[in-house]
Amino acid sequence: MTKGPVINHAELPLNTIIQGDGIDGMNALPEESVDLVFADPPYNLQLRGKLMRPDDSVVNGVSEDWDRFDTVDAYDLFTHDWLRAARRILKPDGSLWVMGSYHNIFRVGCVLQDQQFWIQNDVIWRKTNPMPNFRGTRFTNAHETLIWATKYENSRPTFNYNAMKMMNDGVQMRSDWTLPICTGRERLRKSNGDKAHPTQKPESVLHRVILSTSNPGDIVVDPFFGTGTTGAVAKKLGRNFIGFEMEKEYVIRAGRRIDRIKTAQGVGIDVTRSRRREPRIPFGTLIERGLINPGTQLFSSDGRHTARVRADGSVVTDTHEGSIHRVGADVQNVASCNGWTFWHFRTPQGLTQIDALRGLVHAEAGA
Numbered sequence: 001m002t003k004g005p006v007i008n009h010a011e012l013p014l015n016t017i018i019q020g021d022g023i024d025g026m027n028a029l030p031e032e033s034v035d036l037v038f039a040d041p042p043y044n045l046q047l048r049g050k051l052m053r054p055d056d057s058v059v060n061g062v063s064e065d066w067d068r069f070d071t072v073d074a075y076d077l078f079t080h081d082w083l084r085a086a087r088r089i090l091k092p093d094g095s096l097w098v099m100g101s102y103h104n105i106f107r108v109g110c111v112l113q114d115q116q117f118w119i120q121n122d123v124i125w126r127k128t129n130p131m132p133n134f135r136g137t138r139f140t141n142a143h144e145t146l147i148w149a150t151k152y153e154n155s156r157p158t159f160n161y162n163a164m165k166m167m168n169d170g171v172q173m174r175s176d177w178t179l180p181i182c183t184g185r186e187r188l189r190k191s192n193g194d195k196a197h198p199t200q201k202p203e204s205v206l207h208r209v210i211l212s213t214s215n216p217g218d219i220v221v222d223p224f225f226g227t228g229t230t231g232a233v234a235k236k237l238g239r240n241f242i243g244f245e246m247e248k249e250y251v252i253r254a255g256r257r258i259d260r261i262k263t264a265q266g267v268g269i270d271v272t273r274s275r276r277r278e279p280r281i282p283f284g285t286l287i288e289r290g291l292i293n294p295g296t297q298l299f300s301s302d303g304r305h306t307a308r309v310r311a312d313g314s315v316v317t318d319t320h321e322g323s324i325h326r327v328g329a330d331v332q333n334v335a336s337c338n339g340w341t342f343w344h345f346r347t348p349q350g351l352t353q354i355d356a357l358r359g360l361v362h363a364e365a366g367a
Contacts, residue, residue, distance in 0.1 A: 011030055011033075012029065012030070012033060012219065012240075012242065013242055014219065014240040014241075014242065015231075015235070015240055015241055015242075016242060016243070017225060017228065017231065017243040017244075017245060017251050017254055017255055017258075018242070018243065018244050018245075019245060019246070019248060019251045020244060020245075020246065021244070021246060022082060022085075022223025022224055022225075022244035022245075022246075023081050023082050023085050023223065025223065025242075025244035026082070026085035026086060026089050026221065026223055026244070027085050027088070029089045029221070029242070030089070031088055031089065032088075032089065032090065032091050032092065032094075033089055033091070033219070034089050034090060034091065034094060034219045034220070034221045034242070035091055035094045035214050035215075035218035035220065036094060036095050036097070036209075036210065036213060036214045036218060036219070036220045036221070036239075037086045037089070037090055037094070037095075037096045037097070037220075037221045037222075037223070038096075038098075038099075038206065038209055038210070038220060038221075038222050038230050039082070039086065039096070039097070039099070039222065039223055039224055040098075040099045040100075040199070040201060040222075040224050040226070041078075041079070041082065041098065041100070041104070041108070041223075041224050042069075042078075042104075042224070043100055043101050043103045043104045043199075044069050044072075044075045044103055044104050072107070075104070075107065076107060076111065079104075079107065079108055079111045080111055080114075080115070083108075083111055083112060083115055084115060085223070086221075086223065087115060087117065087151060089221065090151055092151060092152065092155060093150070093155050093156045093157055093158070094150070094151065094155075094157065095120075095148060095149070095150060095157045095158065095213040095214070096112075096117065096148070096149045096150070096151075097146055097147070097148050097149075097209050097213070098112070098146070098147050098149075099125075099144060099145070099146045099147075099201070099205075100144065100145060101141070101144050101145070102141070102145075105144075105145045105147070108147070109122075109147055112147065112149055116151075116152075117149040117150065117151065118149060118150050118151070118152055118153040118155065119147060119148070119149045120148045120149060120150060120157065121147075121148045121175055122145055122146065122147050122148070122175065123145070123146040123147075123148065123175045123176070123177060124143050124144075124145060124146075124175065124177065125143060125144045125145070125146060125177050125179060125205055126142060126143045126176055126177065126179075127142050127143060127144075127179070127180065127181050128178060128179065128180045128181075129180050129181055129183065130142040130143075130181065146205075146209070148209075148213065157213060158213050158214055158215055158218075159212060159213060160211060160212050160213070160215075160271050160272070162271075162272040163212065163271035163272045164208070164211070164212050165272075166271075166272045167211075173208075177205070177208060179202060179204045179205060180202060180204070181202060182200045182201060182202040182203075182229075186202065186203060187200060188200060188227050188253055188257065196227055196249075196250075196253050199226070200226065200227050200229065201226075201229050202229075203229055203232060203233050206229050206230055206232075206233040207233050207237070210230075210233050210234055210237055210239060211237060211271065214239055215239075216237070216238040216239065216269045216270075217238065217239065217240065218239050218240065219239070219240045219241070219242065220234045220239050220240065220241045220242075221241070221243075221244075222241065222242075222243045222244070223244045224244070224245070225243030225244055225245035225250070225251075225254060226245060226250050226254070227250050227253045227254050227257065228243065228250075228253070228254025228255070228257050228258050230243065231243050231254060231258045232254075232257055232258050232261055235258055235261045235263055236261055236262075236263065236264060237263075237264070237269055238263050238264060238265075238268075238269035281358045281361050282313060283313045283323070283324050283339070283340075283354070284312060285313075285361060286313075286354070286357050286358070286361070287309065287313055289361065291357045291360060291361070292309060292345065292357060293309070294309055294310060294311040295308060295309060296308070296309045296345055297309075297345075297346070298315060298324075298343040298344065298345055298354065299343070299344045299345070299346070299351055300328075300331075300342060300343070300344070301342075301344060301351065303351075305317070305331045305332070307320075307327055307331075307343065315327050315343070317331060323339065324339025324340065324342070324343055324354070325337055325338065325339040326339075327339070328342040328343060339354075340353065340354060340355040340358060341353055341355055345357075
């Protein structure tokens with residue numbers, strides 16, 4: 001993977017909402033200049049007539065011109081154009097997220113693959129409070145689909161795995177997210193009480209997207225900015241954003257919304273780091289750095305197994321020798337072992353994992 005060009009942030013309209021076409025806007029940005037693109041494009045709902053509740057009141061659905069396309073082919077061409085523009089500005093290891101419903105997400109997914117994007121995950125957002133199916137002719141449409149993709153199969157996107165695990169009470173986060181739709185104080189409304197935007201997304205969904213696949217200071221682009229949920233969450237989490245929006249009313253509402261938000265500082269935007277993204281530290285480095293001495297005795301957590309450290313970073317027992325991982329596996333008679341967490345050294349406070357010493361090396365390197 002070759003690195004993209006070095007981009008001066010001064011060249012980019014950071015933390016700005018630009019009124020205009022999102023495709024033209026993205027095409028005006030430098031190539032490979034952004035870390036994350038989140039898109040909630042028009043769904044092309046193809047609604048026919050009014051949708052009525054059982055009490056004969058009208059459901060305020062999506063009837064705006066920006067969601068209307070004359071033909072499916074016209075929608076496909078539009079999708080090709082905005083995805084091509086997004087691919088051009090995305091860094092080699094950046095992430096693209098696109099959100100949709102059954103009306104459009106399968107067509108978008110097809111175009112993604114036609115353009116050689118690599119799909120990392122599809123995520124189901126299961127709504128805790130979906131709109132009922134008033135006519136009783138179908139299942140209640142209770143979910144939307146998000147696709148997470150990268151430019152290449154061998155891209156190495158940011159994925160804050162441990163942070164998402166912490167958000168899920170220490171359990172690996174799954175690809176089905178149960179979250180409510182945008183309601184209450186979060187929902188922007190006009191002076192008459194009507195929704196300011198028919199498809200405003202909840203901040204909880206964007207929180208997971210941005211927190212999981214970007215880092216503080218990264219640049220997030222949203223070509224269909226609407227009333228600014230992407231920008232609002234990006235600002236809260238210490239990311240930069242660029243938003244493109246055609247409708248002047250939405251631009252004004254989004255700007256007012258984002259102006260009220262304060263960015264968390266320092267530790268407030270830190271997350272639990274994922275070890276697999278940190279530089280590899282050989283066990284021998286600890287010996288070179290004087291953090292552990294040749295001859296030091298290592299112990300398993302239960303004290304049943306012991307080994308001695310040798311000057312070259314290998315360890316030895318009465319019957320085995322080799323790396324911390326190999327010997328850890330051999331003494332347990334198992335196929336593999338994470339030696340960093342299996343072996344401990346003695347301190348005044350008791351047995352401590354040697355992994356704590358690796359953490360010191362990472363800290364010194366600013367990892």
